[in-house]
Amino acid sequence: MPLQKRHRDFGWLFIVCAGLFPLVLGILCTAIEARHTVRQQQIAAAGTLLAQAEKMSDSAWDMITTLRQYQHRPCAEIEETLQRTGTLNAYFRSIGMLQGDRISCSSAYGLGHGRLSEMMMQPPPVTGKAWWSLSIRGTLGVPARPAVIFVRQLPDSSGFWAVIDGQYLMDFMHAMGESRGYQMSLQFNGGAIIHSGPGEQPAQLYIKSAEYHATSARYPISVHVTVPASELIKSWRQALLIFLPMAAIFSILLMVLTANWLRRRLSWADEIRRAMRNRQFTVHYQPVYSTEIERCKGAEALMRWQLPNGEMIRPDIFISHAESEGMIVPLTRHLLELMAEDLQSWPVEPGFHIGFNLAAEHLQHPDFVQDMMRFARRIRHKQMVITLELTERSLIEDGELVARKLRHLQSHGMKVAIDDFGTGHCSLSYLLTFPLDYLKIDRGFINAIEGLETETPVLDTIITLCHKLQLDVLGEGVETALQFAYLRQRGVGLIQGYYYARPMDNDRLQAWLSEQGRQPLSAEVTHEPELHHPG
Numbered sequence: 001m002p003l004q005k006r007h008r009d010f011g012w013l014f015i016v017c018a019g020l021f022p023l024v025l026g027i028l029c030t031a032i033e034a035r036h037t038v039r040q041q042q043i044a045a046a047g048t049l050l051a052q053a054e055k056m057s058d059s060a061w062d063m064i065t066t067l068r069q070y071q072h073r074p075c076a077e078i079e080e081t082l083q084r085t086g087t088l089n090a091y092f093r094s095i096g097m098l099q100g101d102r103i104s105c106s107s108a109y110g111l112g113h114g115r116l117s118e119m120m121m122q123p124p125p126v127t128g129k130a131w132w133s134l135s136i137r138g139t140l141g142v143p144a145r146p147a148v149i150f151v152r153q154l155p156d157s158s159g160f161w162a163v164i165d166g167q168y169l170m171d172f173m174h175a176m177g178e179s180r181g182y183q184m185s186l187q188f189n190g191g192a193i194i195h196s197g198p199g200e201q202p203a204q205l206y207i208k209s210a211e212y213h214a215t216s217a218r219y220p221i222s223v224h225v226t227v228p229a230s231e232l233i234k235s236w237r238q239a240l241l242i243f244l245p246m247a248a249i250f251s252i253l254l255m256v257l258t259a260n261w262l263r264r265r266l267s268w269a270d271e272i273r274r275a276m277r278n279r280q281f282t283v284h285y286q287p288v289y290s291t292e293i294e295r296c297k298g299a300e301a302l303m304r305w306q307l308p309n310g311e312m313i314r315p316d317i318f319i320s321h322a323e324s325e326g327m328i329v330p331l332t333r334h335l336l337e338l339m340a341e342d343l344q345s346w347p348v349e350p351g352f353h354i355g356f357n358l359a360a361e362h363l364q365h366p367d368f369v370q371d372m373m374r375f376a377r378r379i380r381h382k383q384m385v386i387t388l389e390l391t392e393r394s395l396i397e398d399g400e401l402v403a404r405k406l407r408h409l410q411s412h413g414m415k416v417a418i419d420d421f422g423t424g425h426c427s428l429s430y431l432l433t434f435p436l437d438y439l440k441i442d443r444g445f446i447n448a449i450e451g452l453e454t455e456t457p458v459l460d461t462i463i464t465l466c467h468k469l470q471l472d473v474l475g476e477g478v479e480t481a482l483q484f485a486y487l488r489q490r491g492v493g494l495i496q497g498y499y500y501a502r503p504m505d506n507d508r509l510q511a512w513l514s515e516q517g518r519q520p521l522s523a524e525v526t527h528e529p530e531l532h533h534p535g
């Protein structure tokens with residue numbers, strides 16, 4: 001499948017993913033939000049139920065305190081009062097008195113009516129406490145309806161009890177849970193469970209019901225609120241209804257933005273590919289002057305892109321797009337192809353330098369060394385010195401591996417230069433670590449030259465450093481006789497810039513080399529840069 005087609009396919013995938021992203025995110029967020037809302041409602045419902053159960057417990061213990069005044073009074077005497085008290089107070093099924101484990105008096109049955117365990121249809125709990133309460137399945141009189149019993153035992157083995165009818169609690173839970181489909185239950189002291197709903201419901205679509213458990217700080221009461229999966233889904237669906245239109249708008253927006261971004265992205269990569277095929281790229285060469293041998297010692301290759309309508313695209317623009325869109329390696333290979341063709345007819349002596357820029361990505365590429373060696377083989381008969389111009393950024397990543405590759409290429413006669421020195425992130429330690437031959441001082445430092453005798457501290461420091469490290473130094477962007485004279489005076493061996501020569505196409509360069517390439521450059525004569533050349 002051609003590369004271009006593959007990119008387009010991926011483009012659709014990108015757009016679809018961008019469209020799905022807000023939807024998927026929305027579905028997840030609404031699910032979390034629905035659970036959160038349900039949890040808040042569960043907490044509130046459990047709190048209300050606990051408060052009600054505590055209120056009933058307060059009433060029961062108040063009742064038992066009231067009963068205390070009847071202690072030691074015969075049942076016949078207080079039976080009626082008990083009946084009235086029990087009936088007039090809300091919640092109570094029956095109240096009464098105990099003697100040991102026997103019921104000595106009851107508001108429901110009057111005098112002595114069996115044992116406590118018979119009335120509550122189960123043995124009393126062994127709590128070791130004088131006060132206790134317990135939820136029970138039913139009482140002897142009303143066996144099918146749960147209740148809560150509260151007992152106070154006195155040291156003389158007499159005691160009091162009150163039974164709260166579970167129906168109150170069941171009605172309360174039912175009223176609270178019905179509208180939202182909750183199932184609620186509560187227990188006193190780990191006794192029988194009093195609940196409102198039908199019990200457990202099955203999970204739906206792997207969504208489990210939401211459980212919430214709370215206990216009272218004042219009494220041994222625990223409550224349980226269960227929201228079945230169906231209710232969770234309902235609440236999720238409601239959240240989705242609100243969110244989905246918004247998500248759909250976001251989705252469309254993101255798809256449009258992604259499509260636009262991709263179109264621009266793809267179009268640069270596509271355009272570069274097409275331009276390579278249609279030979280829209282050419283190479284211009286800018287001569288480099290040696291102050292030692294006083295003539296042209298080499299040239300730097302600079303790529304040019306001319307559209308069919310004659311418009312030129314600036315190299316810094318297309319190079320940065322090629323770098324960001326993964327096209328810099330093919331483009332550099334193309335450059336080497338074009339150079340190899342051009343260089344065949346150059347009228348130069350062995351040892352002439354030919355430099356070109358390399359992007360960081362190419363240095364990391366597994367075929368980097370192979371690419372350079374292939375180029376070297378193609379121009380071997382010209383016996384030129386190939387100079388690889390790297391930016392400081394190239395050395396930051398994978399430094400050890402890059403250094404090894406560069407050393408290998410140096411062993412085949414290639415030179416390594418750092419381009420635009422002083423503008424990147426180069427640490428001075430790199431100068432020692434990497435196998436460098438040249439430093440190319442950035443134009444910015446050259447521009448700072450004001451007079452032949454005036455110091456230019458940073459520039460002077462870089463030049464001194466190069467000398468100390470025995471690196472060749474090249475001044476870039478030299479535009480005036482003053483800059484040229486300054487650099488030559490301070491021992492800068494190589495000069496590149498409009499003052500000497502502008503970049504020019506292959507034909508013009510060959511003519512230039514034959515006519516001017518061997519001539520020395522004077523710093524005394526006012527030397528107007530050639531302004532008419534395209535580039």
Ligand SMILES: Nc1nc2c(ncn2[C@@H]2O[C@@H]3COP(=O)(O)O[C@H]4[C@@H](O)[C@H](n5cnc6c(=O)[nH]c(N)nc65)O[C@@H]4COP(=O)(O)O[C@H]3[C@H]2O)c(=O)[nH]1
Nearest residue numbers: 302303315316319335357358359477478479496497498503
């Ligand atoms: N003002 C001024 N400018 C001068 C003077 N002398 C040379 N220049 C310009 O300075 C740039 C030098 O190239 P660079 O620093 O490698 O900077 C290059 C390099 O980073 C990149 N580039 C150009 N061709 C290639 C290429 O084939 N491959 C790669 N990777 N990058 C390239 O694009 C940048 C710009 O290239 P160009 O526009 O050709 O710009 C060139 C050149 O035309 C001067 O005296 N004054």
